[in-house]
Amino acid sequence: MQLLELQRTMLAELRQPTAPEDNPTSAAYLRPGRRLNAHERLGIYHRSYWARLRQSLAEDFPALRAVVGRRRFAALLDAYLIDHPSHSWTLRDLGQHLPAWLEQHPEQAGRRWRAALDATRVEWAYVEAYDVAALPPIVADFHANSRFALQPHLRLLALSFSVDELLPAVHRDGRSQPLPRLRRERVWLAVHRADDLVYYRRLDPIAFTLLQLLGRGLPLGQAVPEACAAAPRGSSPQSTADAIHAALALATQIGWLCSPPEANPA
Amino acid sequence: MPANRFNGFTQYGVGVGLRIPHYDEILSRRPVVDWFEIISENYMVDGGNALATLDRILEQYRVVQHGVSLYFGSAQRLNDDHLRRLKALTRRTGTPWVSDHLCWGSVDGTYSHDLLPLPYTWEAVERTAQQIRHAQQELELPILVENVSSYAEFHDSEMTEWEFLNEVVERADCGILLDVNNIYVSSWNHDFDPMTYVNAIDPARVGQIHIAGHSRFEKYRLDTHDHPVLDPVWKLYARAIERVGHTATLLEWDDRIPPFDELHSEALKANRWLASAPQSPIAAPENRHAAA
Structure with a gap:
């Protein structure tokens, strides 16, 4: 042979x-x-x-296991691995298709599929945020034509369940503490890295939308009005404007804003 | 051979694998360690804690890179992205040589993440040597190829494992990372005399030696790296040092990892044989060439 x-x-x-x-x-x-x-x-x-x-996969997706249970998790992993064997020299990439795959296979997660999907998306964001590149942050000069890139390690996730509260618990050593109960709620989450550690940070919908739009390359003057549309019903113009300012201040302070690709020599 | 062209003419002594459970202790206590071996793939990333920790380790220690998924024995060409990232890491670490395994593990872009055994055929000799030569040119560093533990043999094999290893390294003009634990495990699984293997290896090409522990099951031995080195493996190590001379030695311990001092003490047992090692190789390899 x-x-x-x-x-x-x-x-x-x-x-x-x-x-x-x-x-x-x-x-x-x-x-x-x-x-x-x-x-x-x-x-x-x-x-x-x-x-x-x-x-x-079990090491990378402990929250998914907590959501669907150990037995279903084992079957889910095997089904996933049949469809998506490793195509990378590093096991780090093994779970990269799991969020999209689970979206296509709700039967693998049972009645908690939506929560399982949220958990999977956050856990894959963690894997990516852990070791992708960091770019030098900029101290932004905000005007209507300003364009930005976001830190490559920043992931923005719109969730339907409070899985961000579950993650610290499943990552803790020892299983003596009961896991927090998942609540159905809208969560706008930033997963990012600072000082080589990965953090989860809840955002308000205006900040979340603004960052998404800036990350897509929209100029600030176009992104702000669209982000304002994400303000909760009944918000006053002043509170919406305050939220925009707060979002930009937060992004600058944490170092999420970088020069857009055309401004980066690399 | 104490220092040769395959290990960058270095004298590295006894090292241990750099593992995450020991990061804090190593960085805070700064124990005296001759060198650390890293798994290259764990640090072939663009940022984050692994690289930051590696940089801090590099400030104080010598580091040598050992890979697990280049797969020199794959029938298809090496992964260019892997080689590019590996080369970038070698520039960061200043490793004097790079090692990986005499095995295959991927085909058609699908990876097993295992060190799968090769059939010992002339086709595999040619293919594997060609891939090592290519990697050596790309990386611009000496490559040491490590014999793996194996649990299977192929009907197609045309020579012994040690004949295969010698043929590959000669045609690739590369060095050997001689893993004496792997020799022991394979010898038990395949019923050959491990000392015959050690005696057959070309000592002039050995640039590093691995020692490790393994697990004993009723019908086979498994290379688990989760035990102290067992006596039969120390005997093979003693003979290897007798033939090869004072050679960079590393203890592999990857599972059920003990406290750092315990692990390091186990590694330093190698000094018992290194202290009396000859300064030059003593013997030409026996039965080096397989019949073509």
């Missing part, structure tokens, strides 16, 4: 959910040993493949 054919065959067998010991046609290219037959030998690699990938 040529090397490429052998490698394709072996990896395909490792990716099968069925153990090689239960598949009489597997491992035909392997020699039996004195203590283990060919299927059992391949079985060692098969168990290792599934254990390593499951463990990697």
Whole structure:
């Protein structure tokens, strides 16, 4: 057997959910040993493949497990891994398709699908915020034509459940504390990194919208009126203006605003 | 050989793997350690805590890079993005050499994240040597290739593992990271004499040695890196040092990681053999070439 054919065959067998010991046609290219037959030998690699990938996802998505429960979580991971095996040299990327996949597969999460989806989106945002690049923040000069980029590690998520309250609890060592109860509520969340730690910060809807629009490259003069439209019904013009000012002050203070791509030499 | 072109003519002594549970202790207490080995892939990122910690470690310690997913033995070409990021990291760390495994692990862009065994065929020799040469040119650093623990053998194999290793490193003109624990584990699983393996390796190409613990199951041995080094492995290490000379040695411990001092003490046991190591290699490899 040529090397490429052998490698394709072996990896395909490792990716099968069925153990090689239960598949009489597997491992035909392997020699039996004195203590283990060919299927059992391949079985060692098969168990290792599934254990390593499951463990990697379990480490990255503990809140998802808390939402759907341990048993459903295990089945969900296996279904995901069949559809999305690793296509990266780093396990860090393994969960990158999980939010979109779960959106397409509500049956995998059961009746708590919406909350599970929120948890998955926040947890993947954490993975990204943890180690993507940081750009030098700018002290912005705000005028109508100002354009900005957002920090690459900043993720903005509109959620339907209070999963941000769940995350610190599931990341804490030890399981003696009961997990907080998820509440159905609108949450506008920023996931970002500061001093090499990842933080979650709730935003008001105006700040959230403004940052989204600026991140898309809209000039400030166009982004502000659109963000004002996100003000809660009944807000006064003054309170909306205050919210815009507060959002820009916060973004500047935390260092979320950067020069737009055309202004970055890189 | 104490220092050779495969380890950048360095004398590195006994090192340990840099692992997250020890970060705080290392940075706060600054223990005396000859060098740290890092898993390259853990630091091939664009920012964040891992890189910041690495930079602080580099201020005080020598660091050598060890990779786990270049997959020299893959039938298809190496991942260019991986090589590019690896090269950038080598510039950051100043590693005198780069190591990875004599194995494959991906095909058609799908990754197993495991160190899968190769069939010991001439086709695999040529392909693997070609990939190592390519990586060596791209990285502009010596490469050491590490023998892996294996649990399977192929009908297609045309030579022994040690013959395969010698053929690959000679054709690639690269060095060897000799893992004596892996030799022991594979020898138990495949019923060969591990000392034959150690005696067959070209000592002039060994730039580093790995020691580690493994787990014993009824029907096989598993390379788990979660135990102290076992006596049969120390015996292989002693013979390797006898043949190769004073060589950079590293203890691998990746699971159920003990407190730093305990781990470091286990690594420093290697000094018992390094202290009396010869200054130059003593023997030509035995049975080096497989029949073509």
